[in-house]
Amino acid sequence: MCPQRTVNGSEDCLYLGLYSRPWTRDQPLKPVVVTFYGGGFIQGSASFNIPPSAYPILNVSTSSDMLFIYPNYRTNAFGFLPGREVAEDPLSDLNPGLLDQEAVLKWTKKYIAHFGGNPDNVTVWGQSAGGGSVLAQALGRGGKQNLFHKAMASSPFWPKTYEHDSKEAQDLYDELAARTGCAGPNSLACLKKADVQTIRDASRFLSTSQQYNTSTFTWGPVIDGDFLREPLSQATAKGHVNMNLAFAMHNTQEGENFIPPGFQGATDAGSPPYNSSAESFDTWLRGFLPGFRTCEIEAVKRHYPAEGITETIEYSTTYVRAGQIYRDVVLTCPAYWFSGSAQDGGWLGEYSMSPSKHASDTVWWNQINAIQRSDPARYQAYTGAFASFFMTGDPNALKLSPPDVAGVPTLDSNSEWVIKDGGLSTAKLEHLGKRCEFWRKTAARVPM
Structure with a gap:
């Protein structure tokens, strides 16, 4: 794993794992799902256990037959150090964590057929900061790349995105340099020579320095003028996105995970x-x-x-x-804008089963557990929609639930899919659309 908040990790960490059912060269190529992990952009690591993360999606039916890719990418100061010094150095990059992800997508397009994957049927997917990573890749290079075709974001964590040389971003760089003993005119050269442990400790201290104030975690994507060229609120409004189809999920009360208890x-x-x-x-x-x-x-x-x-x-x-405000700013409006900006169609769902907090929906699709066996109908309906989207680009095409169980409405119907304690249903977006429009109008001062 890459250097973490509380675990050392290694700088030699940029590798990936593949998982699928057995495949031989005489069989058709499989749909591909590139999975980015969450962790608030401050921690996280790819899944290399057997069975891997998301195995319940593969296991939900015999028609679910895709190839999963689990890549590492750098987080915290190693992956998201902003500042003028970084931008002005020809041997350094802003947002290297996002560039790690981009490199994986380029590798996938070039080589995945050798492993049984179809390079013309690639989905990017992630939860929390993994979902935020999906949003970033959809916006990448002005939305002009053609590295994937479908995108799914589960509770996409999209923290405030500052310009790389804004006061907030520059203060973060300066504070890291000071805490590593590198303050001064040659600070970047000093940071490049600093011990990994020294940078990790300083990064960890700073990661929650603005918690319950301007930002949950300080490290995250910045507008760099190259890979990320404009804020999400603007890019999605203008259609500057790189995806044909999009599916997003958000949770009813997940903002409460991030506000003052x-x-x-x-x-x-x-x-x-x-x-x-x-x-x-x-x-x-x-x-x-x-x-x-x-x-x-x-x-x-x-x-x-x-x-x-x-x-x-x-x-x-x-x-x-307060939880609803945080949810809409950081998670739900990003999901709504993202799913509404896809070129050929989008879908939005809301997970409302109690307690409907951040990541509470992962019990249905992350790892095998008892709830999937005790409530197979909901497991097949909810997780089956993920599998259907990954396989076909339509969450309803391989629907596993009976005809009288609500499927996923298209977002252009101004409705969302709802997974609640009493079953599955749909809801008109009577409130969310107005609130997200307000946030889009004021986005420059958030910024988002």
Whole structure:
């Protein structure tokens, strides 16, 4: 694995693994799924266990027969160090973690047929920061590359994307240089010579330095003018994306994983301390959106009132209210924009089974477990839609559920698929579209 937050790892880490059912040269080439791992862009590693991650998708039916690719990519300061010094150095790259992923896609296009994969039927997929990676690759090089055909993003974690030389980005570079003893005019040369452990420790310290404020984690993609040329909000509006078909999932209350836990109680809790009061909410909101003017802060409150409703829930607590704001900014509107920008069609789904927190849906498709056997109908319906999309580009083409069970509506019907405790259904996007349009209009000051 590559150097991590809490595990050393190795700089010699850029390799990948392949997994599929047996294949011989006289058989047809299989659809390919390139899987990017999550971890907030600060940690993570590819799956090389048997059975690997996502095996339940392969195992959901006999018609599910694809080849999975599991690549490593660099994270934290090793994969996402911004700053003018990096941009101006001809031997350095911004967003090298994204370039690692791009290299995998180029390798796949050139060589995967030798392993039984069809280079003309490639899907990119990931969850959390893996889903954010999918968004990045869809935007890569102005959306003009032709390295894959389908893209799926599960709860795509798309943190605020600053210009590489913005104050926020430059402060992060300067702080890393200072913490590694490399501050000064030759800081980048010093960082290149620094011990891996020294950089890892400094990177780990900085990774949550803005938690519960402007950003959950400090490391992530930046607008570099080369690979990432414009923000997601603009690129998806203009159709500057590289995919024919897109399918995205988001979870109803997954924003709550990333906001101050103190919002749940009447007395101060956490560090920094927050509580469920309106005053505490206001403090957090201004910290989360420091670029917003007072009129825009008030507009946020109107879109997310103290007592409100979404496509799937009603709420009346500060905790859920703040969670919905975070969810829409960092996870759900990116998913909505992404799925709506595909050239030939897109689909959106919402996982609303309690507790519907971040990654709670992975029990159905990440690893084999008892719930897939105890509730086979839901497993086949939900996970089967993933498999159908990977195989055909349509989550309904190989539908495993009965005709009376809701399939996945196309996004152009202004509806989403809903997986809830009572079964599967669809919901009109009465609220999400308006909220995401507000965020698109104000995106430059988020930035997103």
